[in-house]
Amino acid sequence: xxxxxxxxxxxxxxxxxxxxxxxxxxxxxxxxxxxxxxxxxxxxxxxxxxxxxxxxxxxxxxxxxxxxxxxxxxxxxxxxxxxxxxxxxxxxxxxxxxxxxxxxxxxxxxxxxxxxxxxxxxxxxxxxxxxxxxxxxxxxxxxxxxxxxxxxxxxxxxxxxxxxxxxxxxxxxxxxxxxxxxxxxxxxxxxxxxxxxxxxxxxxxxxxxxxxxxxxxxxxxxxxxxxxxxxxxxxxxxxxxxxxxxxxxxxxxxxxxxxxxxxxxxxxxxxxxxxxxxxxxxxxxxxxxxxxxxxxxxxxxxxxxxxxxxxxxxxxxxxxxxxxxxxxxxxxxxxxxxxxxxxxxxxxxxxxxxxxxxxxxxx
Amino acid sequence: xxxxxxxxxxxxxxxxxxxxxxxxxxxxxxxxxxxxxxxxxxxxxxxxxxxxxxxxxxxxxxxxxxxxxxxxxxxxxxxxxxxxxxxxxxxxxxxxxxxxxxxxxxxxxxxxxxxxxxxxxxxxxxxxxxxxxxxxxxxxxxxxxxxxxxxxxxxxxxxxxxxxxxxxxxxxxxxxxxxxxxxxxxxxxxxxxxxxxxxxxxxxxxxxxxxxxxxxxxxxxxxxxxxxxxxxxxxxxxxxxxxxxxxxxxxxxxxxxxxxxxxxxxxxxxxxxxxxxxxxxxxxxxxxxxxxxxxxxxxxxxxxxxxxxxxxxxxxxxxxxxxxxxxxxxxxxxxxxxxxxxxxxxxxxxxxxxxxxxxxxxxxxxxxxxxxxxxxxxxxxxxxxxxxxxxxxxxxxxxxxxxxxxxxxxxxxxxxxxxxxxxxxxxxxxxxxxxxxxxxxxxxxxxxxxxxxxxxxxxxxxxxxxxxxxxxxxxxxxxxxxxxxxxxxxxxxxxxxxxxxxxxxxxxxxxxx
Numbered sequence: 001x002x003x004x005x006x007x008x009x010x011x012x013x014x015x016x017x018x019x020x021x022x023x024x025x026x027x028x029x030x031x032x033x034x035x036x037x038x039x040x041x042x043x044x045x046x047x048x049x050x051x052x053x054x055x056x057x058x059x060x061x062x063x064x065x066x067x068x069x070x071x072x073x074x075x076x077x078x079x080x081x082x083x084x085x086x087x088x089x090x091x092x093x094x095x096x097x098x099x100x101x102x103x104x105x106x107x108x109x110x111x112x113x114x115x116x117x118x119x120x121x122x123x124x125x126x127x128x129x130x131x132x133x134x135x136x137x138x139x140x141x142x143x144x145x146x147x148x149x150x151x152x153x154x155x156x157x158x159x160x161x162x163x164x165x166x167x168x169x170x171x172x173x174x175x176x177x178x179x180x181x182x183x184x185x186x187x188x189x190x191x192x193x194x195x196x197x198x199x200x201x202x203x204x205x206x207x208x209x210x211x212x213x214x215x216x217x218x219x220x221x222x223x224x225x226x227x228x229x230x231x232x233x234x235x236x237x238x239x240x241x242x243x244x245x246x247x248x249x250x251x252x253x254x255x256x257x258x259x260x261x262x263x264x265x266x267x268x269x270x271x272x273x274x275x276x277x278x279x280x281x282x283x284x285x286x287x288x289x290x291x292x293x294x295x296x297x298x299x300x301x302x303x304x305x306x307x308x309x310x311x312x313x314x315x316x317x318x319x320x321x322x323x324x325x326x327x328x329x330x331x332x333x334x335x336x337x338x339x340x341x342x343x344x345x346x347x348x349x350x351x352x353x354x355x356x357x358x359x360x361x362x363x
Numbered sequence: 364x365x366x367x368x369x370x371x372x373x374x375x376x377x378x379x380x381x382x383x384x385x386x387x388x389x390x391x392x393x394x395x396x397x398x399x400x401x402x403x404x405x406x407x408x409x410x411x412x413x414x415x416x417x418x419x420x421x422x423x424x425x426x427x428x429x430x431x432x433x434x435x436x437x438x439x440x441x442x443x444x445x446x447x448x449x450x451x452x453x454x455x456x457x458x459x460x461x462x463x464x465x466x467x468x469x470x471x472x473x474x475x476x477x478x479x480x481x482x483x484x485x486x487x488x489x490x491x492x493x494x495x496x497x498x499x500x501x502x503x504x505x506x507x508x509x510x511x512x513x514x515x516x517x518x519x520x521x522x523x524x525x526x527x528x529x530x531x532x533x534x535x536x537x538x539x540x541x542x543x544x545x546x547x548x549x550x551x552x553x554x555x556x557x558x559x560x561x562x563x564x565x566x567x568x569x570x571x572x573x574x575x576x577x578x579x580x581x582x583x584x585x586x587x588x589x590x591x592x593x594x595x596x597x598x599x600x601x602x603x604x605x606x607x608x609x610x611x612x613x614x615x616x617x618x619x620x621x622x623x624x625x626x627x628x629x630x631x632x633x634x635x636x637x638x639x640x641x642x643x644x645x646x647x648x649x650x651x652x653x654x655x656x657x658x659x660x661x662x663x664x665x666x667x668x669x670x671x672x673x674x675x676x677x678x679x680x681x682x683x684x685x686x687x688x689x690x691x692x693x694x695x696x697x698x699x700x701x702x703x704x705x706x707x708x709x710x711x712x713x714x715x716x717x718x719x720x721x722x723x724x725x726x727x728x729x730x731x732x733x734x735x736x737x738x739x740x741x742x743x744x745x746x747x748x749x750x751x752x753x754x755x756x757x758x759x760x761x762x763x764x765x766x767x768x769x770x771x772x773x774x775x776x777x778x779x780x781x782x783x784x785x786x787x788x789x790x791x792x793x794x795x796x797x798x799x800x801x802x803x804x805x806x807x808x809x810x811x812x813x814x815x816x817x818x819x820x821x822x823x824x825x826x827x828x829x830x831x832x833x834x835x836x837x838x839x840x841x842x843x844x845x846x847x848x849x850x851x852x853x854x855x856x857x858x859x860x861x862x863x864x865x866x867x868x869x870x871x872x873x874x875x876x
Contacts, residue, residue, distance in 0.1 A: 040438060
């Protein structure tokens with residue numbers, strides 16, 4: 001992009017945000033985006049109103065405020081007589097991050113752990129050049145770029161072709177994180193399943209922005225029984241139903257942190273190295289559990305090892321569990337209570353409250 | 364050919380192969396077809412750059428609208444894989460020829476025959492830009508646009524981006540009220556020493572200009588509005604959209620025929636490409652499809668002498684068999700490119716025989732398409748206006764004049780002509796606007812004033828659906844203007860049944876009188 005277009009893209013995004021044309025993303029769309037794919041959606045299309053040909057039934061008598069854009073009235077967003085179809089655009093992770101920034105979320109890491117990541121750059125870095133491998137790489141490049149077809153083989157080694165025998169380690173100082181999404185899938189949560197998935201995906205995208213994509217997502221679904229699931233199963237296949245208790249789910253997290261075995265549908269139980277990784281836990285429930293004392297016990301074991309526990313209660317009258325958590329564990333807890341309607345304002349409220357602010361108490 | 368003519372560049376480097384080809388095509392266009400055009404520089408660009416050029420072409424100021432256009436074009440090309448083949452940009456000063464040089468963007472991800480076909484197509488556009496009376500004086504200079512951008516950014520620094528944007532938005536609304544076609548009217552304006560107290564002293568067609576001169580505003584607001592007016596004044600070319608695309612496709616086909624003489628494979632591919640673009644089944648491709656076929660029909664008619672008074676008086680069967688060896692087809696086509704706008708082009712040259720042929724071809728294509736996709740006709744195309752259009756014509760034998768008017772109002776997709784009648788700006792009634800319905804005069808034959816009134820009312824009812832502006836967009840626009848000038852705005856127009864109505868925006872509400 002050159003300077004001609006300048007900051008007009010930012011201005012457009014800001015205008016969309018200010019005029020309340022929130023884009024609604026469904027679970028499947030966010031699921032695609034969180035996995036690095038682009039989702040193409042119809043977008044609210046702003047056009048300044050003009051006198052144009054055509055008739056619609058909106059009739060005169062709008063509010064006449066002057067800020068009223070005609071696209072709200074015309075039925076077809078492009079205005080009558082324009083003949084264009086509704087425009088679409090692609091959204092990726094960066095766009096969702098922009099949306100979250102516009103909600104006022106600051107992406108600051110609460111954790112302070114640092115980890116040395118060793119990346120073995122076998123192909124491109126190291127010492128002791130392997131000339132055969134280099135020639136192969138050069139040939140491959142020429143074939144792929146079409147040069148070979150055009151002018152045949154020509155020895156023309158470029159820097160990118162050089163291969164080495166001995167790998168060199170690239171050291172980066174970046175911390176990474178584990179994001180544990182724990183969803184209550186009991187019978188009372190059937191209707192809010194989509195809302196909870198959407199919120200968890202927004203939080204996941206926010207965290208991956210903070211940690212530059214070094215976030216491992218872990219999925220736990222619980223009723224009065226809990227198990228770890230794969231991402232696909234968790235979002236698309238887990239069927240709700242049954243009673244609710246929290247302690248089995250929290251005990252799975254404790255097992256992960258300690259490296260002991262636990263219930264999982266994956267091939268191997270997971271071990272989370274909490275000394276080097278930040279650990280975030282998002283618990284989505286309606287707050288109606290019958291084993292609170294046991295759960296609080298499990299949580300008090302878990303809290304010193306994790307960075308933040310985000311407790312989201314959708315619906316449910318009783319807020320005492322969240323309040324209990326806040327009073328006992330203070331800074332490491334973020335709580336949010338929202339109504340069960342699947343609306344953008346609910347999503348916005350929950351994500352802002354769960355991710356908002358910074359936590360100075362990383363361990 | 365000059366050494367600097369028709370360079371094809373990729374980044375900073377000249378692509379020798381395509382430059383040579385571009386020059387060959389230019390030679391063919393000039394010498395064999397008789398086209399004339401200015402110098403051009405073809406730039407092979409990627410999708411992202413193409414999207415940016417698209418966005419800044421129509422809206423050169425760095426506003427949210429440009430951002431929106433950019434992101435939509437980019438998505439269409441990069442995520443939805445629509446292909447945009449070319450874009451003829453604005454011109455710059457060409458120091459070698461001491462004239463104009465157009466910057467043409469061509470998508471470099473296209474295949475060779477596509478790029479060559481597209482270059483041929485572009486020469487058609489360049490010919491129109493140089494010769495057509497609507498386009499010729501109506502082009503914009505690239506360097507002016509960068510100056511406007513700089514000034515706009517400076518104003519943003521001085522008064523804040525939000526404020527400037529507010530005025531820009533108003534400017535876009537007023538842009539629908541620019542007098543795009545001043546040459547089409549020859550009424551005498553007010554006498555210089557007139558004592559007439561009316562304001563305006565004559566019918567004022569440039570409402571934007573009138574607002575700039577008569578409404579109190581801050582200097583920077585005036586400056587932003589002037590910039591917007593300057594940019595949108597070049598939109599006159601919307602009135603030659605069908606001819607522009609039709610003629611470019613027409614010469615593209617001529618080039619494909621030329622290539623077919625020596626290389627049948629490439630020639631066929633070029634034809635395929637052309638007819639995929641000029642596809643009458645697609646709403647947005649209507650100007651290409653309709654324009655190309657009409658130009659071909661005109662060429663054939665003038666080659667075979669099928670025109671003029673004698674021919675038009677023949678019975679239909681005789682007309683089909685009539686043929687002389689006149690061979691004036693290309694000459695006539697070039698003549699039309701110079702002297703017509705879409706309105707003359709369609710009303711003068713689109714006759715009933717052509718309409719029959721066009722609708723038959725479209726319906727045949729539709730049958731093939733439907734057989735391939737196995738869907739019900741109405742289900743797939745019921746929202747498409749061309750489909751309704753053709754069905755009305757074939758089933759009900761609608762008056763072709765109605766269809767012509769609908770085609771023009773839809774493809775022009777700019778605002779209708781609106782003017783301030785003499786004395787239409789005063790403190791009692793605010794600003795009065797009137798929709799110019801003079802286009803209907805062509806359907807009124809009587810000379811007796813009373814009968815004329817009756818006939819006009821009848822004609823209004825007939826064309827009301829095509830000409831009415833009673834929609835949410837119009838109401839919002841009037842409301843916005845009223846808020847800015849702090850006076851009521853009235854628009855005298857017709858409703859969807861052809862009755863005269865006045866829409867009033869009084870700053871608080873919009874209602875019909």
